[in-house]
Amino acid sequence: MNAFWIILTGTLVAICGGLLGAFLLLRKMSMVGDAISHAVLPGIVIAYLLSGSREVLPMLVGAAAFGVFATVVIEALYRKARLQSDAAIGITFTGLFALGIVLISLFAGQVDLDLDCVLFGEIAYVPIDVWITPGGINMGPRAVWVTGGLLVLVLAMIGIGYKGLLLTTFNPEHAASIGISVAFWHYLLMSAVSVTTVVSFESVGAILVVAFLIVPPATAYLLTNKLKPMLALTVLFGLGAAVGGYYLASWIDGSIAGAMSVVAGVFFTAALVAKHKR
Amino acid sequence: MTPIIETHNLTVSYNRRPVLWDVDFSLPEGRLIGIIGPNGSGKTTLLKSIMGLVQPDSGYVKLFGQSLDEVRTRISYVPQRESVDWDFPVSVREVVEMGRYRRANLLRRLSSADRDIAADALHKVGLQDFAKRQISQLSGGQQQRVFIARALAQQADLYLMDEPFAGVDAASEQAILQLLTEMKAASKTVLIVHHDLQTVRQFFDWIVLLNTHLVASGPVESAFTEDHLRQAYGGQLTILSKVADLVKERHFPVREKPYKDRP
Numbered sequence: 001m002n003a004f005w006i007i008l009t010g011t012l013v014a015i016c017g018g019l020l021g022a023f024l025l026l027r028k029m030s031m032v033g034d035a036i037s038h039a040v041l042p043g044i045v046i047a048y049l050l051s052g053s054r055e056v057l058p059m060l061v062g063a064a065a066f067g068v069f070a071t072v073v074i075e076a077l078y079r080k081a082r083l084q085s086d087a088a089i090g091i092t093f094t095g096l097f098a099l100g101i102v103l104i105s106l107f108a109g110q111v112d113l114d115l116d117c118v119l120f121g122e123i124a125y126v127p128i129d130v131w132i133t134p135g136g137i138n139m140g141p142r143a144v145w146v147t148g149g150l151l152v153l154v155l156a157m158i159g160i161g162y163k164g165l166l167l168t169t170f171n172p173e174h175a176a177s178i179g180i181s182v183a184f185w186h187y188l189l190m191s192a193v194s195v196t197t198v199v200s201f202e203s204v205g206a207i208l209v210v211a212f213l214i215v216p217p218a219t220a221y222l223l224t225n226k227l228k229p230m231l232a233l234t235v236l237f238g239l240g241a242a243v244g245g246y247y248l249a250s251w252i253d254g255s256i257a258g259a260m261s262v263v264a265g266v267f268f269t270a271a272l273v274a275k276h277k278r
Numbered sequence: 279m280t281p282i283i284e285t286h287n288l289t290v291s292y293n294r295r296p297v298l299w300d301v302d303f304s305l306p307e308g309r310l311i312g313i314i315g316p317n318g319s320g321k322t323t324l325l326k327s328i329m330g331l332v333q334p335d336s337g338y339v340k341l342f343g344q345s346l347d348e349v350r351t352r353i354s355y356v357p358q359r360e361s362v363d364w365d366f367p368v369s370v371r372e373v374v375e376m377g378r379y380r381r382a383n384l385l386r387r388l389s390s391a392d393r394d395i396a397a398d399a400l401h402k403v404g405l406q407d408f409a410k411r412q413i414s415q416l417s418g419g420q421q422q423r424v425f426i427a428r429a430l431a432q433q434a435d436l437y438l439m440d441e442p443f444a445g446v447d448a449a450s451e452q453a454i455l456q457l458l459t460e461m462k463a464a465s466k467t468v469l470i471v472h473h474d475l476q477t478v479r480q481f482f483d484w485i486v487l488l489n490t491h492l493v494a495s496g497p498v499e500s501a502f503t504e505d506h507l508r509q510a511y512g513g514q515l516t517i518l519s520k521v522a523d524l525v526k527e528r529h530f531p532v533r534e535k536p537y538k539d540r541p
């Protein structure tokens with residue numbers, strides 16, 4: 001049963017990350033996903049300090065706020081200060097990440113947040129942290145509910161907003177010319193990435209989620225030139241990475257999140273080779 | 279008749295450097311209008327400020343005598359071809375169907391009427407057999423026609439096109455020109471940023487000559503003069519040497535009627 005919960009959590013995170021990452025990739029903003037994943041750290045810590053617990057909601061709000069804040073800073077440095085976009089990303093995420101680390105070390109005594117755990121996750125603990133209703137019913141692991149809820153939101157956003165995301169990603173100037181707010185869709189996507197990152201910090205960690213944001217979509221991008229099949233393949237590779245990673249980890253007795261990322265990387269390499277053989 | 283586009287003392291700058299300075303003109307309906315000027319003279323910026331994509335420092339634009347938001351659905355903007363990533367995983371048909379996207383239907387599926395209009399637009403540019411192709415598998419001229427098909431699908435009355443003839447071969451150029459002529463016959467107005475001075479007389483009824491300042495705006499016969507070209511292109515000697523020839527050449531296709539006789 002434990003294996004099932006772990007794989008399920010990994011899969012849910014991989015699918016959420018992958019679907020959003022596909023749009024980041026097409027916007028040539030994959031590194032913004034990386035930046036957000038680092039920048040949410042101070043948000044997590046501040047939310048933790050303010051709420052005094054590891055309640056999900058305050059952390060989500062805190063992290064999402066910092067994630068969006070990071071994208072605003074990146075945009076401002078890029079557009080207003082005319083910095084190169086990679087430099088803008090680098091400055092923003094190292095700065096915010098450092099702030100998070102300083103906060104953790106400053107409040108180390110009061111904070112029951114393990115830095116390693118935040119950064120690299122501990123998906124093996126997922127089955128232990130169960131959600132028990134006030135009535136005493138065991139609802140199963142909390143992380144599964146949270147990531148499952150997230151997946152519903154992500155699917156709804158992409159399902160309902162598909163045309164908006166497609167239009168503003170493909171040709172923002174055309175979108176703006178017909179009166180559609182490019183900024184709205186940009187920040188909607190960035191908020192979703194921020195929330196995904198923080199939700200996954202308990203499972204695969206705030207950093208390894210980047211592997212799910214970038215690698216499955218990049219693999220799918222190599223294999224198809226249509227958007228919907230690309231999203232479908234992304235889901236498939238995310239699923240494969242979660243399942244394969246779990247068994248790889250138990251076989252070599254290593255980090256589960258790490259193994260999942262490795263399997264995602266193996267898929268990518270295989271796709272690359274397959275593409276060049278053709 | 280109200281002019282279809284009026285700009286009033288339009289000044290636009292990037293980082294406090296003015297790119298358009300006090301530009302003031304009004305354009306008539308139902309014409310093919312060329313926007314001409316050297317690189318960096320503000321042609322793209324002019325289209326973008328008409329379309330509300332850049333904010334002017336001062337001045338304003340009126341379209342159909344109204345503000346942009348009141349008439350947005352009557353206007354179609356065709357950005358430069360380089361404004362999109364042609365490796366993007368979409369098919370030709372999907373891009374053309376984007377011409378049917380509206381703020382009102384953004385969260386809904388396209389209706390079959392919308393799909394038919396898009397298919398029809400694709401037919402008009404002669405790319406019906408390419409509908410399923412991914413857009414990277416097209417030549418430059420075909421890509422340009424995809425953009426024009428998307429604009430046609432918008433069924434606008436005013437079209438703003440940024441260099442639709444750039445990097446287009448003679449066959450595609452003829453196809454595009456044919457479309458423009460049909461659009462004009464259907465009393466659409468088309469504003470085109472254009473670079474090739476050789477074809478100005480052949481393509482356009484009206485020109486706007488620009489070099490940060492407005493140099494001239496008027497019927498080709500009176501506005502496309504050696505004097506105006508010198509003002510617009512200034513010290514660019516290679517062009518200057520050709521200017522005299524351009525203006526003197528008279529062997530362009532004879533127009534149906536001289537400009538002033540038209541309704």
Ligand SMILES: Nc1ncnc2c1ncn2[C@@H]1O[C@H](COP(=O)(O)OP(=O)(O)OP(=O)(O)O)[C@@H](O)[C@H]1O
Pocket residue numbers: 292293297315316317318319320321322323324
């Ligand atoms: N986003 C921007 N930021 C800063 N400067 C810009 C920006 N876009 C254009 N410019 C500058 O504004 C000036 C006018 O640019 P614009 O693109 O309007 O010229 P253009 O007439 O369309 O030129 P071309 O014939 O090369 O297309 C140029 O000097 C350009 O460098």
Ligand SMILES: [Mg+2]
Pocket residue numbers: 321322323440471
């Ligand atoms: Mg231009």
